[in-house]
Amino acid sequence: MIPRNEINDKSETRSKILAAKEEKGMTFSDIAEQVGGDKTFLASATYDAASMTKDDAMAFAEVLDLGRDVVEELQKPPMKGQGEPTIPSDPCLYRFYEVPQVYGPAMKALIHEEFGDGIMSAIDFEVSVDKEPHPEGDHVVITYDGKFLPYKRW
Amino acid sequence: MIPRNEINDKSETRSKILAAKEEKGMTFSDIAEQVGGDKTFLASATYDAASMTKDDAMAFAEVLDLGRDVVEELQKPPMKGQGEPTIPSDPCLYRFYEVPQVYGPAMKALIHEEFGDGIMSAIDFEVSVDKEPHPEGDHVVITYDGKFLPYKRW
Amino acid sequence: MIPRNEINDKSETRSKILAAKEEKGMTFSDIAEQVGGDKTFLASATYDAASMTKDDAMAFAEVLDLGRDVVEELQKPPMKGQGEPTIPSDPCLYRFYEVPQVYGPAMKALIHEEFGDGIMSAIDFEVSVDKEPHPEGDHVVITYDGKFLPYKRW
Amino acid sequence: MIPRNEINDKSETRSKILAAKEEKGMTFSDIAEQVGGDKTFLASATYDAASMTKDDAMAFAEVLDLGRDVVEELQKPPMKGQGEPTIPSDPCLYRFYEVPQVYGPAMKALIHEEFGDGIMSAIDFEVSVDKEPHPEGDHVVITYDGKFLPYKRW
Amino acid sequence: MIPRNEINDKSETRSKILAAKEEKGMTFSDIAEQVGGDKTFLASATYDAASMTKDDAMAFAEVLDLGRDVVEELQKPPMKGQGEPTIPSDPCLYRFYEVPQVYGPAMKALIHEEFGDGIMSAIDFEVSVDKEPHPEGDHVVITYDGKFLPYKRW
Amino acid sequence: MIPRNEINDKSETRSKILAAKEEKGMTFSDIAEQVGGDKTFLASATYDAASMTKDDAMAFAEVLDLGRDVVEELQKPPMKGQGEPTIPSDPCLYRFYEVPQVYGPAMKALIHEEFGDGIMSAIDFEVSVDKEPHPEGDHVVITYDGKFLPYKRW
Amino acid sequence: MIPRNEINDKSETRSKILAAKEEKGMTFSDIAEQVGGDKTFLASATYDAASMTKDDAMAFAEVLDLGRDVVEELQKPPMKGQGEPTIPSDPCLYRFYEVPQVYGPAMKALIHEEFGDGIMSAIDFEVSVDKEPHPEGDHVVITYDGKFLPYKRW
Amino acid sequence: MIPRNEINDKSETRSKILAAKEEKGMTFSDIAEQVGGDKTFLASATYDAASMTKDDAMAFAEVLDLGRDVVEELQKPPMKGQGEPTIPSDPCLYRFYEVPQVYGPAMKALIHEEFGDGIMSAIDFEVSVDKEPHPEGDHVVITYDGKFLPYKRW
Amino acid sequence: MIPRNEINDKSETRSKILAAKEEKGMTFSDIAEQVGGDKTFLASATYDAASMTKDDAMAFAEVLDLGRDVVEELQKPPMKGQGEPTIPSDPCLYRFYEVPQVYGPAMKALIHEEFGDGIMSAIDFEVSVDKEPHPEGDHVVITYDGKFLPYKRW
Amino acid sequence: MIPRNEINDKSETRSKILAAKEEKGMTFSDIAEQVGGDKTFLASATYDAASMTKDDAMAFAEVLDLGRDVVEELQKPPMKGQGEPTIPSDPCLYRFYEVPQVYGPAMKALIHEEFGDGIMSAIDFEVSVDKEPHPEGDHVVITYDGKFLPYKRW
DSSP states (O other): OOOOOOHHHHHHHHHHHHHHHHHHTOOHHHHHHHHTOOHHHHHHHHTTSOOOOHHHHHHHHHHTTOOHHHHHHHHSOOOOSSSSOOOOOSHHHHHHHHHHHHHHHHHHHHHHHHHOSEEEEEEEEEEEEEEEOOTTSOEEEEEEEEEEEEOOOO | OOOOOOHHHHHHHHHHHHHHHHHHTOOHHHHHHHHTOOHHHHHHHHTTSOOOOHHHHHHHHHHTTOOHHHHHHHHSOOOOSSSSOOOOOSHHHHHHHHHHHHHHHHHHHHHHHHHOSEEEEEEEEEEEEEEEOOTTSOEEEEEEEEEEEEOOOO | OOOOOOHHHHHHHHHHHHHHHHHHTOOHHHHHHHHTSOHHHHHHHHTTSOOOOHHHHHHHHHHTTOOHHHHHHHHSOOOOSSSSOOOOOSHHHHHHHHHHHHHHHHHHHHHHHHHOSEEEEEEEEEEEEEEEOOTTSOEEEEEEEEEEEEOOOO | OOOOOOHHHHHHHHHHHHHHHHHHTOOHHHHHHHHTOOHHHHHHHHTTSOOOOHHHHHHHHHHTTOOHHHHHHHHSOOOOSSSSOOOOOSHHHHHHHHHHHHHHHHHHHHHHHHHOSEEEEEEEEEEEEEEEOOTTSOEEEEEEEEEEEEOOOO | OOOOOOHHHHHHHHHHHHHHHHHHTOOHHHHHHHHTOOHHHHHHHHTTSOOOOHHHHHHHHHHTTOOHHHHHHHHSOOOOSSSSOOOOOSHHHHHHHHHHHHHHHHHHHHHHHHHOSEEEEEEEEEEEEEEEOOTTSOEEEEEEEEEEEEOOOO | OOOOOOHHHHHHHHHHHHHHHHHHTOOHHHHHHHHTOOHHHHHHHHTTSOOOOHHHHHHHHHHTTOOHHHHHHHHSOOOOSSSSOOOOOSHHHHHHHHHHHHHHHHHHHHHHHHHOSEEEEEEEEEEEEEEEOOTTSOEEEEEEEEEEEEOOOO | OOOOOOHHHHHHHHHHHHHHHHHHTOOHHHHHHHHTSOHHHHHHHHTTSOOOOHHHHHHHHHHTTOOHHHHHHHHSOOOOSSSSOOOOOSHHHHHHHHHHHHHHHHHHHHHHHHHOSEEEEEEEEEEEEEEEOOTTSOEEEEEEEEEEEEOOOO | OOOOOOHHHHHHHHHHHHHHHHHHTOOHHHHHHHHTOOHHHHHHHHTTSOOOOHHHHHHHHHHTTOOHHHHHHHHSOOOOSSSSOOOOOSHHHHHHHHHHHHHHHHHHHHHHHHHOSEEEEEEEEEEEEEEEOOTTSOEEEEEEEEEEEEOOOO | OOOOOOHHHHHHHHHHHHHHHHHHTOOHHHHHHHHTSOHHHHHHHHTTSOOOOHHHHHHHHHHTTOOHHHHHHHHSOOOOSSSSOOOOOSHHHHHHHHHHHHHHHHHHHHHHHHHOSEEEEEEEEEEEEEEEOOTTSOEEEEEEEEEEEEOOOO | OOOOOOHHHHHHHHHHHHHHHHHHTOOHHHHHHHHTOOHHHHHHHHTTSOOOOHHHHHHHHHHTTOOHHHHHHHHSOOOOSSSSOOOOOSHHHHHHHHHHHHHHHHHHHHHHHHHOSEEEEEEEEEEEEEEEOOTTSOEEEEEEEEEEEEOOOO
């Protein structure tokens, strides 16, 4: 398992994946269905948020007719995030930060009240983005599911 | 409907609610059950993230034996967030920001892919914090459920 | 609907549009008149603030004798804003921020007073920039028109 | 005309005005109607964004049964803004900044295209916040109306 | 388990502990020996970095002749960190940040090389500060011992 | 001993080392064993955190079949850190900062209590990253070992 | 009047002007004399702080034997400032900021005292940099001359 | 000559001066005329930007019927500026920063062109704020007059 | 040796020292002469930059007729610096930062050239501020004298 | 005297000087001896902190066999500092900032006490970096020698 050293490598991989997707007219959902995987995880691997097992990387690359280099790159631990922790101005991204900006203290209070002193893991964790039909307009439903990690006392 | 003007008012209200909760040994969950409401919403109203209807505020205050001033304050629109958008150092709070820091671009990609150009509303929105039992340790499950808002084209 | 992945794509599109405009000596106003659209919306689509329907993109590109690639790019959701929320030093841009810096709290107070706890949507929203003749010098009139979104109580 | 020197003075004045408004159950709209003024301007004078003429200050104070000290304070030039130019986290305030974050370059382009090299004044300027009924929900309409100031060439 | 709501509470508790320590002339090491605990953990509980079990809090308070309120406060989850993630100017504190500033990428590379894509937990974690005699001057030896958390793939 | 002047030089050297490592399928641990050195130090020299003696640089380069230019570059003092002191968003790196964010004041208190007014040197210093097997999952053990430097009084 | 869209355009223009100046050995003062203009204004047009009329741009370009593209670029409204409002480290530039940092509140107090609630325009404005001989060393005299803009009351 | 140590001291002094000015209905201009001094310098001494000689401090205090403590405080070197170099949001103050933000590079170019490598001193320096009548509205004229300091070459 | 825990303690101590100095009309230089110490070190101990031995603290306090509490406080390790590393706006302080801002890279180059890879210690270090008479005006001479610390290679 | 306009020019010059130095195996000290100059000044001219007289630039270039372009560039006023005032993370550079961070207020107090209200000039100034042998390890001695500039009172 070798760490990434060239930031450009990964963005090149992403470009190839997105270009292939566009050419084939496939969504992450289509690909997920074909490889039997999860669309949010596939998008995460594409956007520098996750690394894949060899088998999953091969299946993913195969659907998109991509080569060995993509398979290799997808298995490496990415540099995650955008350098420093910063809040982006793009409104679609910003809302993911507005929620904890507003509701964070309440969420923290409930976690401590129901679980004790600790946190929701963001590593032993999965996220999903779903579309739920509503009569007045579809809803975006995002689920954060992380193991509770109690603070160790030693 | 009158805007809040004194930042201290609300924190005084919060102190009263938390002191009463502690004295009575009640959790937000206990209170929610008793008033027939939602624990995450009650915590949000307590921590400056939401305002309540008069009826809900009265029910909430009554359970905690709190007075008219609390009922009044709970109905006013709070100043939400902590001044500027900033990422907190407390690890329990920080994880709520680490998730979009890492997975944000993938989440944005999926929203655009499945809904088009737009965002998940953080206003026509609800959040819940739940405990899910797992054999290797309980999970914290946080759900963001917001209406999809497409960008208007004019 | 596929998300943008290469920041350069869009700026290339913008360059083509602006060069074509300059060559033809057309303003956004001229183009808007010709395609029967809104000049502020056309400028927004040019400057990464909006995506267009296929028909509108085709009409826009046609007036400027631009090709299929521009039509494709104009339909994709742009990455909006300049990375992080920041206040620019250019005086023409800065004034758009000085107004809420000075009048923001009063504007918020009025919104809460007249509408209740909620916000003006910046998504279900349109903006216009107009020139109004005045005896002592023309005025710039900017109108923000967004749906009121009340905070959900759940 | 004497500059403000104590930041607290003005906030004390604001507290008195808001308390009086709450006690009398009057909105800025009610007051504006009674004194024959503009509700947005009255809110601006309350929230450190404007100073008033002696007559206007007296009329405003009278409606609220406030004393000479309020009348004096309302005439002084306030320290405007919140110290440094910063973008607030409160969602209602944040949207006023999200608009120029997204649409600012397009707005600048149109101003230069239609007026030349210059800016919309934020001093020789007025702002209004209005409620417009729509079948699918009321709209918040905010209008910025400022004199165009061309850059001097010397 | 009730979340902390008043920042001052905890600092009051800390003041009491430190005053009692000073009066009794005891170090954290002395106390740790007496209660059979770990000095770094006791210091952590004092400086808002950890919460204690009821038994440990009672033993700690007893050694210092402190009351029930201290026992209660020590059990509550503290607000950890200093608000935003920031690097302090005090040289003793600064060096703890200079190390990852300089050696962080190498440490990350080794973790990925030897463990795979994941992190050292800072929750399922303990830290110790020790004094090691050296002929040319004592050494400060700080040990971070955290469970490796592999990124989940789903 | 000549200071580095071109930032690119060093990153070019790093690229060569990492490419050679990948090609040969060697980890820092493998190389350390072969040259009789320390894996954390070798990784530090690779990632701009340390300079090497001529002998060590030659041995390191030889194992990887790298040339004279790499040997030269490895001996020069690197520009250490990433420009300004900043906290990175990558979760693996971030945890190295979260520890002093949370435990820093306790660590400082213990250093002063046991050593007096001074600091742990980050220069007369070594760091190691180790893997310790645990029944419930391996641990990452990071050790900071620096000479205590007392503040001079003059 | 068309807005600038490529940041590089203008810097290319600046390079041409400065190279021509250097080659001809002319100062802004020499050029100003020759074209009958103001040296500070010419420097401002060169350094992205001003746009010129067609006639002035032609005269300026002619003196320096520069072509039509420079004439065109000099007429366009530049993007003014360096992105965000920031204070530069270059000591010559820094002093321009140190003055208002130290004397700003006194200057504001005098403006309000003598003119009322309003500002010195930085648009309907001119600046000059002059050299004044003094027995103990020449003085730099910088004059800011801007129209007073009173805040509108509406 | 003793340095200031309590930030509050000076602000207390300022409050006394401003209150006395307001009570007596005098402007800085009136006082300057009476003591035969400069209004901008008197305002600077009031707003923490300058210290006075004993004689000047006595004359200033006498006009305002202020006591010995004010005389003492006015002679001490103030802590100048607002902590860190920051750009304020108040529009009247902001314009003092907008000018160098826009024209700074041109001003620097002229200083180097006419004086050589060096700066305008902000210490061996005086500033004045004047009102100049113009047919279309009075002008604010601010003059910075500082000795040119050439960089020493050694 | 007990760490400081209350920030106010130290500032209270400083106030007492400075008030006593002012009352007695003594400078740090006078005191240093009387106690046989160094004026810069005494000022450092006063301004939170150094702790003293018991004997030195007693001698210092005695000259100023200060009590046991001051003696105790002066021996404790202070929290050094102003929270985060920041550059102050006060011009006298700012120049201490302008020097490394301008000359830092040259200073670093010389240290590496003459000593190798390492730093000037700021702990095993002393600073002095001296006045040197010059025909054209006295000079401030500041000397930083710190042990060279070579980076350890392990 | 023409201001620099291309940031790259100067870095190109620096690269040539450093490459020539490395090729010839000369230190700044060697060159200073040969041209009869000061090593710290030569390093400053190399690292964008100083400009040279024509004679000095020619002597410097000659020793290194560099051409006319280097001679020209060395005479131009450089853009000094790194853009904004920021504190660097490289430990060798950082220590130059840690000193005023810790000792700055004491240094300011002594300057005011011994010289009055004013500053140490950083322009009419020279800096030197020297190596002083000590039995327990060489010392780095850095001397700042600047003219005292008293604040003008007008």
